[in-house]
Amino acid sequence: xxxMDSMNSPDESARExxxxxPQVNELADQVMSGAGxxxxxxxxxxxxxxxxxxxxxxxxxxxxxxxxxxxxxVESLAESVxxxxxxxxxxxxxxxxxxxxxxxHTNLGRAPVWREALDAAVEASSGYCNxxxxxxxxxxxxRQEHLEPLLCSLTGAEAALVVNNNAAxxxxxxxxLARGREVVVSRGQLVEIGDSFRLPDIMAQSGAVMVExxxxxxxxxxxxxxxxxxxxxxxxxxxxxxxxxxxYSEDVPLQELVELGRQHFVPVVEDxxxxxxxxxxxxxxxxxxxxxxxxxxxxxxxxxxxDKLLGGPQAGIIVGGREYVDEVRGHPxxxxxxxxKMTAAALEVTLRAYLDPDQAWSSxxxxxxxxxxxxxxxxxxxxxxxxxxxxGLQLECAVVPEMSRAGGGSLPTAxxxxxxxxxxxxxxxxxxxxxxxxxxxxxxxxxxxxxRILFDLRTVSDQEVSLLAxxxxxxA
Numbered sequence: 317x318x319x320m321d322s323m324n325s326p327d328e329s330a331r332e333x334x335x336x337x338p339q340v341n342e343l344a345d346q347v348m349s350g351a352g353x354x355x356x357x358x359x360x361x362x363x364x365x366x367x368x369x370x371x372x373x374x375x376x377x378x379x380x381x382x383x384x385x386x387x388x389x390v391e392s393l394a395e396s397v398x399x400x401x402x403x404x405x406x407x408x409x410x411x412x413x414x415x416x417x418x419x420x421h422t423n424l425g426r427a428p429v430w431r432e433a434l435d436a437a438v439e440a441s442s443g444y445c446n447x448x449x450x451x452x453x454x455x456x457x458x459r460q461e462h463l464e465p466l467l468c469s470l471t472g473a474e475a476a477l478v479v480n481n482n483a484a485x486x487x488x489x490x491x492x493l494a495r496g497r498e499v500v501v502s503r504g505q506l507v508e509i510g511d512s513f514r515l516p517d518i519m520a521q522s523g524a525v526m527v528e529x530x531x532x533x534x535x536x537x538x539x540x541x542x543x544x545x546x547x548x549x550x551x552x553x554x555x556x557x558x559x560x561x562x563x564y565s566e567d568v569p570l571q572e573l574v575e576l577g578r579q580h581f582v583p584v585v586e587d588x589x590x591x592x593x594x595x596x597x598x599x600x601x602x603x604x605x606x607x608x609x610x611x612x613x614x615x616x617x618x619x620x621x622x623d624k625l626l627g628g629p630q631a632g633i634i635v636g637g638r639e640y641v642d643e644v645r646g647h648p649x650x651x652x653x654x655x656x657k658m659t660a661a662a663l664e665v666t667l668r669a670y671l672d673p674d675q676a677w678s679s680x681x682x683x684x685x686x687x688x689x690x691x692x693x694x695x696x697x698x699x700x701x702x703x704x705x706x707x708g709l710q711l712e713c714a715v716v717p718e719m720s721r722a723g724g725g726s727l728p729t730a731x732x733x734x735x736x737x738x739x740x741x742x743x744x745x746x747x748x749x750x751x752x753x754x755x756x757x758x759x760x761x762x763x764x765x766x767x768r769i770l771f772d773l774r775t776v777s778d779q780e781v782s783l784l785a786x787x788x789x790x791x792a
């Protein structure tokens with residue numbers, strides 16, 4: 317409904333155009349009997365209203381000067397309705413080609429999931445499965461039973477619990493073990509990560525009382541010790557996601573914090589953030605220790621993500637002492653953040669791959685990308701260059717050495733040697749080419765540097781090279 321006062325009423329030409337707009341039902345019927353036959357009527361009606369409202373608003377804003385009567389013909393408007401309706405029916409979540417070089421790209425879904433893990437999720441969810449049923453005994457079981465033994469084996473922990481993401485894991489631990497009591501944490505670890513996730517906010521939501529110690533760049537063991545009192549529930553160490561403090565800085569090693577906790581009978585919780593089950597040092601990627609190392613150093617509880625360095629589906633993993641895990645498991649919030657059967661199935665297969673580290677390195681897509689030899693990446697870049705050169709396009713191409721990133725809050729300072737195809741177009745600007753690629757089919761995400769577009773082949777699989785070449789060629 318449009319309500320207009322005399323100061324804003326449409327002029328005569330606009331009123332004439334408004335009278336030409338067909339009724340919504342009339343236009344929808346025209347669509348359903350013509351090019352839109354077979355489309356759901358609800359979708360057609362919604363699309364018709366949007367088109368009619370848009371035309372009406374355009375006429376009112378432009379005073380009729382910008383709209384031709386022919387544009388208001390029923391057949392012309394019907395085409396717009398059909399296009400809008402079909403757009404509604406297109407899936408919003410689409411496969412994209414990630415040529416950014418960021419392996420665990422949060423905005424692109426973080427770690428790609430291993431095909432066998434996806435197959436397991438399909439198998440478990442396409443029919444019934446024994447999610448919470450023990451087939452041997454014929455009694456009810458727990459969905460955690462499929463994952464807990466594997467996590468204990470891989471980390472050396474006494475017990476484990478999996479929830480729907482790591483933020484939920486941290487919230488659940490704090491709510492279960494520290495509600496109404498104090499949690500001591502270094503000021504330099506009060507992180508904010510993507511989507512405005514702030515640790516102080518999670519702490520407040522859990523009901524715990526946060527006690528900050530040290531300074532932004534330097535926290536000593538004595539800072540923690542001086543803060544411990546009768547209301548202290550936890551000592552907490554938090555992964556500095558997406559950043560590092562370097563230079564004049566000091567932090568307390570986990571082992572020293574654990575010793576302090578033992579002296580005061582206060583449990584120590586470490587949030588690894590990304591979390592890895594294999595050491596990355598052989599790749600020259602320092603700054604991330606494994607969950608097993610945290611457990612071995614005495615952390616009472618360790619939390620980490622399932623869909624970052626681990627390379628599985630989105631999940632939050634809690635491992636540690638049975639006393640503390642069982643207390644967390646029994647909290648009412650645990651049910652609200654539990655995983656579903658698809659996550660359980662995909663994560664189980666992913667974890668089984670880690671029982672043989674060689675299989676994990678060769679099978680888990682994220683690990684394979686992080687560890688791939690730069691020479692293999694260069695070969696893919698050269699292959700993409702040859703495919704584009706065969707098309708005779710107005711492109712200037714060159715294979716150049718560059719650096720990839722781990723992403724996902726993991727290894728924030730690590731630079732991974734890679735090779736990119738550097739491309740510039742004779743007539744299209746970088747911004748225009750990037751936009752066309754992003755809006756194309758399939759959508760392609762790249763990066764712009766030094767007046768050229770870079771396609772980083774570390775995050776483009778062998779199977780995607782031809783698709784990428786076709787996407788570029790269709791635009792260029």
